[in-house]
Amino acid sequence: MRDSRHDVRAYEEVLQQLGEANSRRLIATPALVCDLGLLRSNIDRMAQLARDAHCTLRPHVKSHKSAYIARQQLNAGAVGLSFAKLGEAEAVVTELNADGDHSSLSVLLTSPLVGRQLAERAADLATRCDLIVVVDHCDGVDELEAAALATDTTIAVLCDVDVGLGRTGVVGPAEALAVAERVSVATRLRFKGVQGYGGHLQHITGREHRRAATISSTTRLRIAIDALESAGFIVAIRSGGGTGTMGLDVEIGVLNELQTGSYVFMDREYSDALGDDPEGRFAQSLTLVTTVISANHDGYVTVDAGLKSMATDAGVPLVVGHEATATYQFFGDEQGMVTCDPHHPFHRGERLELVPPHCDPTVDRYDVIWLVHDDVVVDVIDVTARGRSQ
Ligand SMILES: Cc1ncc(COP(=O)(O)O)c(C=O)c1O
Numbered sequence: 001m002r003d004s005r006h007d008v009r010a011y012e013e014v015l016q017q018l019g020e021a022n023s024r025r026l027i028a029t030p031a032l033v034c035d036l037g038l039l040r041s042n043i044d045r046m047a048q049l050a051r052d053a054h055c056t057l058r059p060h061v062k063s064h065k066s067a068y069i070a071r072q073q074l075n076a077g078a079v080g081l082s083f084a085k086l087g088e089a090e091a092v093v094t095e096l097n098a099d100g101d102h103s104s105l106s107v108l109l110t111s112p113l114v115g116r117q118l119a120e121r122a123a124d125l126a127t128r129c130d131l132i133v134v135v136d137h138c139d140g141v142d143e144l145e146a147a148a149l150a151t152d153t154t155i156a157v158l159c160d161v162d163v164g165l166g167r168t169g170v171v172g173p174a175e176a177l178a179v180a181e182r183v184s185v186a187t188r189l190r191f192k193g194v195q196g197y198g199g200h201l202q203h204i205t206g207r208e209h210r211r212a213a214t215i216s217s218t219t220r221l222r223i224a225i226d227a228l229e230s231a232g233f234i235v236a237i238r239s240g241g242g243t244g245t246m247g248l249d250v251e252i253g254v255l256n257e258l259q260t261g262s263y264v265f266m267d268r269e270y271s272d273a274l275g276d277d278p279e280g281r282f283a284q285s286l287t288l289v290t291t292v293i294s295a296n297h298d299g300y301v302t303v304d305a306g307l308k309s310m311a312t313d314a315g316v317p318l319v320v321g322h323e324a325t326a327t328y329q330f331f332g333d334e335q336g337m338v339t340c341d342p343h344h345p346f347h348r349g350e351r352l353e354l355v356p357p358h359c360d361p362t363v364d365r366y367d368v369i370w371l372v373h374d375d376v377v378v379d380v381i382d383v384t385a386r387g388r389s390q
Contacts, residue, residue: 014370027289030290030291032289032368035287036371036379047077056258061092062082067096067384068381093107107130108239108259134159156190156191157192158239164198172224180228192236195240203273221255225254238254239259266284291350298342311356319354320353368383
C-alpha cells in the first residue's frame with residue numbers, strides 16, 4: 001500500500017529535527033498539531049474525575065483513532081476502550097497487541113453490528129481481546145451467537161437503550177428485556193449490562209438546560225435498568241456519557257462507566273457550548289496549522305486549509321490568537337479566507353493555527369498528528385484507524 005507521508009521530503013526533515021527548536025516551522029501544512037502537555041493533562045484530568053466519581057472510564061477512541069493516545073488513556077487508568085466501528089477496533093487492537101499481550105484488553109463496540117460478516121469479524125476480534133458488543137435487536141443477538149459458536153469464543157453483550165437520540169438502541173423496557181432474555185439462552189454470549197448514550201445532549205448550551213435534558217434522558221435508561229433487574233438480570237455495566245454531560249452523568253448517578261472522547265482534544269463546537277462549565281474545563285490541545293498562500297487583497301488572505309482540511313458540519317474554525325479580529329471562511333475545496341485587521345495584515349508564507357470546528361471527523365482526514373511543545377516537535381503519531389469506517 002502506498003504511504004503518502006514518506007513521499008514528502010518535509011516529513012523526513014521534521015523527523016530529523018525532532019526535539020530541536022523551531023522544528024514546528026518545518027511541518028508541511030495543512031497539518032494537525034497537538035500540544036503534548038495539554039493532551040496529557042486532559043487525559044489525567046478525565047481519569048481523575050472518573051475515579052473521584054467512582055465510575056470506570058472507557059474513553060471513546062472515535063475522537064483520536066490513535067493507538068498511541070489509547071495507550072496513554074489506559075496507562076492513566078482507563079478500564080478499557082470504546083470504539084464506534086469494528087474496523088477502528090481491529091486496527092487499534094492490532095497495534096496495541098504488537099507491543100505486548102493485550103488479550104485481556106477490554107473493548108466495547110458502541111454501535112450495533114448487522115449481518116453475518118460483521119458478526120464473524122467480531123468473533124475473530126474476541127479471540128484477541130475481551131470484547132463487549134452493544135445489541136439493540138434480537139436478530140443481532142442470534143448473529144453474534146452463531147459467529148461466537150463457530151469461532152469457539154465468548155462475547156459479552158450490552159443492551160443499547162435509546163435515551164432520546166433515536167439513533168440506535170431499544171425503544172423501551174419490553175424490548176430491553178427481550179434482548180436480555182435472548183442473550184441469556186445463548187451459550188456463547190454473556191449479558192453484562194446496558195449502554196445509554198445521549199448524543200443529542202452533549203452540546204446543549206447552558207449547564208441547567210443540559211442538566212434538565214440529561215435527567216430526562218437518563219430516566220429512560222433507569223426504567224430499562226429497573227425492568228431488567230426486576231426480571232433477575234444483573235446490570236453490572238451502565239455505560240454512556242460524553243464530554244458535554246459527564247459531570248452531570250456522575251451527579252445523576254445512573255451510569256457507572258463513562259465513554260467520553262472529545263476531551264482529549266476539544267474543539268470550537270464544544271468550547272461554544274460549554275464555555276466555563278466544569279465539563280468545558282479541558283484544554284484545546286489540537287490545532288490545524290495552515291499557511292497563507294496569497295495575500296494580494298486588502299482585508300483578507302487566502303490560506304491552504306479549505307473544505308477538504310476539516311469537518312464542516314459544525315461551522316468554521318477559530319483563528320488562534322486572533323479570535324477577536326480575524327475570521328475564517330471556507331474559500332474552496334483546498335483554500336480558506338482569513339479576514340484580518342487592516343492595521344495588522346497577515347503576510348504571504350505566514351502560518352496561522354485554527355481551532356477545528358469538530359475534532360473527530362477532522363482527525364479522520366489526517367495520516368498523522370504532530371506532538372509539540374511550544375515551537376518544538378516532540379514526536380509524530382499515526383492516526384491508526386484513519387478511514388476504518390466499516
Ligand atoms: C456512543 C458514543 N459514546 C461516546 C461518545 C463520546 O462523546 P464525546 O466525544 O462528546 O465525548 C460518542 C461520540 O460521538 C459516541 O457516539
